[in-house]
Amino acid sequence: MPFRPGIHGSSTAVETDSTALWRKRKYSRDRICTGCYLKKNGRYVTLCPSIPGNCDMQTPDAFSRAESAARFLLTQTPLKPRLGLVLGSGLGSFADELSEAVRVPYTAIPFFPRATAVGHAGQMVLGRVDEVAVAAMQGRVHLYEGYSAVEVAFPVRVFGRMGIPAVILTNAAGGINLEYKQGALVVIKDHINLQGQNPLVGPNDDRFGERFPDMTQAYSKQYREIARRAAERLGKNLSEGVYAALAGPSYETPAEIRYLRTIGADLVGMSTTPEVIAARHMGIAVLAISCVTNMAAGILDKPLSYLEVFETAERVRGDFVALLKAIIADIAADIQP
Numbered sequence: 116m117p118f119r120p121g122i123h124g125s126s127t128a129v130e131t132d133s134t135a136l137w138r139k140r141k142y143s144r145d146r147i148c149t150g151c152y153l154k155k156n157g158r159y160v161t162l163c164p165s166i167p168g169n170c171d172m173q174t175p176d177a178f179s180r181a182e183s184a185a186r187f188l189l190t191q192t193p194l195k196p197r198l199g200l201v202l203g204s205g206l207g208s209f210a211d212e213l214s215e216a217v218r219v220p221y222t223a224i225p226f227f228p229r230a231t232a233v234g235h236a237g238q239m240v241l242g243r244v245d246e247v248a249v250a251a252m253q254g255r256v257h258l259y260e261g262y263s264a265v266e267v268a269f270p271v272r273v274f275g276r277m278g279i280p281a282v283i284l285t286n287a288a289g290g291i292n293l294e295y296k297q298g299a300l301v302v303i304k305d306h307i308n309l310q311g312q313n314p315l316v317g318p319n320d321d322r323f324g325e326r327f328p329d330m331t332q333a334y335s336k337q338y339r340e341i342a343r344r345a346a347e348r349l350g351k352n353l354s355e356g357v358y359a360a361l362a363g364p365s366y367e368t369p370a371e372i373r374y375l376r377t378i379g380a381d382l383v384g385m386s387t388t389p390e391v392i393a394a395r396h397m398g399i400a401v402l403a404i405s406c407v408t409n410m411a412a413g414i415l416d417k418p419l420s421y422l423e424v425f426e427t428a429e430r431v432r433g434d435f436v437a438l439l440k441a442i443i444a445d446i447a448a449d450i451q452p
Contacts, residue, residue, distance in 0.1 A: 184273045255267075255390070382405050
């Protein structure tokens with residue numbers, strides 16, 4: 116692959132005179148780009164000087180960063196993804212179902228945040244689910260990792276600049292609604308953002324969307340109906356519920372769970388809402404599905420453990436994969452140009 120000056124920060128191999136070289140983006144302590152480098156024989160060789168405005172690694176605005184990341188991803192595959200997927204805690208194995216798959220580590224994508232949470236592989240998988248081209252995030256980033264809401268929402272911005280009109284977001288959640296059982300799959304119909312952050316705070320970039328986006332139908336009613344019908348065909352029960360988003364990383368207290376139930380929450384988790392807000396800001400349609408990997412604090416007489424999340428997700432993997440495949444086919448049929 117020839118080196119492309121306009122897309123820096125990739126760890127993609129470059130063949131020059133039969134010698135494998137590696138590009139590396141370097142940052143100063145305040146995360147400002149200090150120039151692009153090639154790694155040769157264990158040493159970094161300067162490719163270009165760190166001159167402000169000299170390359171799109173230096174661009175300050177979020178739109179240009181998202182555009183750069185999107186362009187890079189689209190060079191990695193001949194496919195044109197029509198759907199974006201975000202696979203949450205313990206649910207990333209769905210990406211292994213993709214055919215014609217190209218796997219791109221987040222560390223190789225310009226400006227992309229790095230996933231550090233347990234159970235989040237941290238790679239973008241570009242491929243097909245049956246005949247549908249998708250871009251699947253195998254893991255996400257969270258506020259509790261130290262990222263801002265703007266950074267958490269950045270991958271959805273990239274989806275938008277890739278020309279993706281719809282996303283399916285998944286997460287592992289605690290069950291507040293006493294009718295839910297561990298392992299239940301629940302379509303999110305609305306959310307309560309208690310994270311104390313919003314990815315739209317700050318100057319608005321009209322290239323993304325309008326200043327005050329409507330959130331009345333944040334979660335597409337049409338796609339929720341598609342999900343319900345798909346579950347019905349599979350003989351599975353699919354509930355709907357309201358998702359409460361908290362910052363984490365500590366689990367909620369029993370008193371907090373009683374409060375959340377009182378204000379109308381059925382599920383609780385530490386993700387998803389920044390992505391939904393950014394998606395709707397860009398006019399991207401959203402479907403979100405929670406896997407109830409544990410009952411929330413105080414419902415069962417036992418402490419909560421993150422290990423339970425992965426054990427439950429693995430147990431329901433077959434149902435999750437079958438449902439997601441059925442939903443993807445129906446949504447793709449709806450968005451075909």
